[in-house]
Amino acid sequence: MLTTFFTLLVLGLLWGGVYLLMAEGLNLIYGVMKVVNLAHGDFIVLGGLLAFSLFSNYAMTPLVAFPLVALLLFVIGLIVQRGMLERITAAGPEGELRTLLATFGLSYVVSNASFLLWGSQFQSIPFLQGSIQIGPIAVPEGLAASSLIAFGVALLVHAWLTATIMGKSVHATAQSGLGAASAGLNIRKIRALAFALGSAMAGGAGALVITLIPFQTSTGGDLTVQAFTLIALGGLGNYLGAWLAAELLGLTEVFTQYYFGSNAASAVIYVVFIGVLVFRPQGLLGKVGRV
Amino acid sequence: MREGILEWGAFGLLVAVCLGVAAAGSGYLAQTLFTAALFVLLATGWNVISGFTGYVSFGQVSFFGLGAYVAALAMLHLDAPWYGAAVIATLAGIGLALPLGMIMLRLQGIFFALGMFGLARILQIIASSLEITGGPMGTTVAMAASVNRCAFIMVAVAATVVVATYALTRSRLGLRLMAVRDDSIAAEAAGVNAWSTKVIAFCISAGIGATGGALYVWNVGYLDPGSAFNGTIELQTILMVLAGGIGSVWGPVVGGILISILSTALWAHFPMEQQIVLGALTMLIAIVMPGGILSAVNRLGWLRRKPIWGAGVRALAAAEGYAGPAASPGPPPSILPVGAALSCRSLSKRFGGVAAVNGVSLTVKAGELLAIIGPNGAGKSTLFNLLSGFARPSLGEVHFAGREISGLAPHVLARQGLARTFQTSRLFPTLTVWETVLLASSSLHGSRAVATREAARILAEVDLIDQWADLPDTLPPGRQRLLEIARTLALRPRVLLLDESMAGMSAKEIERVQNALKAAMARGCGIVAIEHVLPAIAPIAARVQVLDFGATIAEGPPALVLRDPVVIEAYMGVEIEEAADDVA
Structure with a gap:
């Protein structure tokens, strides 16, 4: 009984790391652009499917593929921001609205492109199927490895944001674009960097997650909602909050799955989603996000 | 037609x-x-x-x-x-x-x-x-x-x-x-x-x-x-409205027909690629042509939205307005409410550790104008937000027409006759001058005839009638301010809160506003005016109240208050000789 509980606890916390990486990229993009990238989930799926192809064609393990996939998505993100979203010149709510609509169109472009390349069947990478025995608790190797990498990357990005000049510029732009521009920062460059980095994190997360749960091209929309729920729960643009939310959601899902079955587990994210909208739109730690 | x-x-x-x-x-x-x-x-x-x-x-x-x-x-x-x-x-x-x-x-x-x-x-x-x-x-x-x-x-x-x-x-x-x-x-x-x-x-x-x-x-x-x-239904629906023209009645019709033809053709020849094309088109329109086809057509002068209830505005105004402000309808003086129209006691608002408004009390009587002055950051606009229901006070209470009103929604107060303007004009970019005033008068009057008559009368009173069909951003700044005041007058205010309303106005416009305000005061309206253009407000102000650092530092008739050394110091700082003495 107690062993089961602790096993679930460890599993939930590890899942939290994976969720964090999925959501952190979106948080970064939201922070700087003030817009949720509706294609974020499709980027995650694209990253996973790319890793799948690297694995099946070149026998590249997801650990090796991870940086490659992230780099690819970084480039895609750069192209999307530089070539398209940046051309929306309107400022304020109108600009945000148009960006949102553009990413809505983008999500269909990305998911349909993935569909044309990989078809509609579920894909997965069998990798690190064993488990590590820690005392009485058996931890799946794949989950442990993915989670550690995810935590590491999230931590690195966070450190970069808070400790380097470049990262601080991104942070400053997130807090006030106008202020950052007045201080002589190149907002265009910073936006492109943030969008590309956020996309790279999505791709990287996809490469890890596809070893844990199978992907289909149409999974993207669900992942976008998931990632949005996490950053909304944590308070949009709040990094500590997002981590807390990721852990909570990981635990909730693992426990729900064990006690109520997998159907309930896939519905639980939506219950949390509605709960956030109704009760805490400002997030766990955030300020009130009302009009 | x-x-x-x-x-x-x-x-x-x-x-x-x-x-x-x-x-x-x-x-x-x-x-x-x-x-x-x-x-x-x-x-x-x-x-x-x-x-x-x-x-x-x-x-x-x-x-x-x-x-x-x-x-x-x-x-x-x-x-x-x-x-x-x-x-x-x-x-x-x-x-x-x-x-x-x-x-x-x-x-x-x-x-x-x-x-x-x-x-x-x-x-x-x-x-x-x-x-x-x-x-x-x-x-x-x-x-x-x-x-x-x-x-x-x-x-x-x-x-x-x-x-x-x-x-x-x-x-x-x-x-x-x-x-x-x-x-x-x-x-x-x-x-x-x-x-x-x-x-x-x-x-x-x-x-x-x-x-x-x-x-x-x-x-x-x-x-x-x-x-x-x-999801494809969602995508097509949104794309249709975007392509046709969002926010216009004909947009979905035009876009719906065009995109239906396109997606039927796509479905017949490229069923696999349908979403990628529709998605890319959505992106493209959102980025380069946000107004859709109709915005291009509108630019040619076709299919433009006509002002709501705008038929015969000039005729209405001619019938209503030119008798002059003195003849405008309003309650006769005998039934004017006596005593305070609006008052607040020990009103405070804190943002974190900062007290933007700190224990301010004020009273304005029916038919009088109270001017509020004070340097930037003195808490004047926050005070207005507290009085008009846009912000909740941390402490203290507000009384309007004999009732405690803190916690009531701004639109409720506006309909009861507590009207306000904003420090930076807040007008509606897509509503004409006529519609802006009509919006306010129609939220007060259930009858369309009364609402249009009132709106026309007010436009005539502030002399905006010639611009009735214009959009606000085509007006010079002074006239934009005037339009905002017209919007408040359409609410038949019992108390009017004016936030730097006369900034940027020409002498002629100031005179017009003064006349409109005097007419409102003659009807029993109490006015609280935040103003930096002192000559514009002093002639019609009964009293002046000076704020600094969120608190009242002086109060009284304009001529006396403006000579008060405390007030001069708040505005100009301490005189140099004195400062030098302090250092020495």
Whole structure:
């Protein structure tokens, strides 16, 4: 009984790391652009499917593929921001609205492109199927490895944001674009960097997650909602909050799955989603996000 | 008017041709027409919430799917005919939108957009897991006997809804929707309940979506979760409105027809690539042509929206206004309320550790003008927000017309006659001068005749009548301020809060405002005016109250207060000799 509980606890916390990486990229993009990238989930799926192809064609393990996939998505993100979203010149709510609509169109472009390349069947990478025995608790190797990498990357990005000049510029732009521009920062460059980095994190997360749960091209929309729920729960643009939310959601899902079955587990994210909208739109730690 | 005949003639012809083709055309043609009309309907519904109120929804397909399921169940289990099923479905759509809108339309647009995105997925999960809906395999119902009949009815319904939407944009509600979209805070100040206006729009939009779903299931006779909550429907709907022109009645019609043709062609030749093309097109339009086809047409002067209730504005004004301000109607002096019209006691507002307003008390009597002055950051505008219900005081109370009013919503106070302007003008970019004033007068007067008469009278009084059909950004800054004051006067204010209203005005405009204010005061209106242009306000101010660091530092008649050394110090700082003495 107690062993089961602790096993679930460890599993939930590890899942939290994976969720964090999925959501952190979106948080970064939201922070700087003030817009949720509706294609974020499709980027995650694209990253996973790319890793799948690297694995099946070149026998590249997801650990090796991870940086490659992230780099690819970084480039895609750069192209999307530089070539398209940046051309929306309107400022304020109108600009945000148009960006949102553009990413809505983008999500269909990305998911349909993935569909044309990989078809509609579920894909997965069998990798690190064993488990590590820690005392009485058996931890799946794949989950442990993915989670550690995810935590590491999230931590690195966070450190970069808070400790380097470049990262601080991104942070400053997130807090006030106008202020950052007045201080002589190149907002265009910073936006492109943030969008590309956020996309790279999505791709990287996809490469890890596809070893844990199978992907289909149409999974993207669900992942976008998931990632949005996490950053909304944590308070949009709040990094500590997002981590807390990721852990909570990981635990909730693992426990729900064990006690109520997998159907309930896939519905639980939506219950949390509605709960956030109704009760805490400002997030766990955030300020009130009302009009 | 000639243009009106042209656009309605074209629309009538289009509908007549479509009805003819639907009745007599081949099965294939009729089915194509059905789909196109269905999408025009869905796009019109989406446009009501996202175009008219500016709340973008990514889940309009939820109501389509819900309507389809409810109609299917009504046909199966209640033996309802198609029209009965459609009515039940529409009601179900509204029934879901009402509580949902009440919650989600209080939030920022992004939460609403994503909330609706998630809703479609939640409903899809529910439809796949219930037994009554047939689970993931779906369910079949009795299909319409003839596709021609189906298409005929669909075209008729879509045309009716388009006409009804047009009527909506010409109505009081339409005016409010556009005002809320442009600036919901200014709309509140004009007496509009922004939240309930949005909820009503959402319900209408949901009802339209559900009707479409019901007719769809009657047409195809089969329904499963994947097709009921199909994301491609959402994508096409949004693309149609964007392509045609968001926020305009004709946009969804134009876009609906064009994109239907395109996506039918795509489906026939490139079924696999359909989404990629539609998605890319959505991106392209959002980036390079946000106003759609209609904005290009508008630039040529065609299909422009005409001012609401704008017929004969000049004639009305001539009949109402030129008797001069003294003759304007208002309560005779004998029934003027006595004593304080508005007062507050020990009012404080803290933002974190900063006390923006710190224990301010003030009183303004009916028919008098109290000027508030003070250096930048003295807490003047925050004080106004507390008085007018836009912010809640941390401490203290506000009394208006003998009642404690803290906690009342701004639009409630505005309708009771507590009207205000803003430090930076808040006007509605897409509403004309006439509509801006009409918005306020129509939130007060239930009768259209009274509301238009009042609005015309006020425009004549402040001499904006010649610009009645102009948009605010074409006016010089002084006239924009004037328009904002006109909007407050249309609320028949008992107390007027003016926040630096005369900044940027010419001498002539200042004189006009002074006259309008004197007329309002003669009717018993009390005025509190924050002002930096002292010569503009001093001649008509009974008293001046000076704020600094959130607290009152001086108070009294203008001539005395302006010579008070404390006041001079607050504005100019300590004199240099004194400062030098301090150092020494």
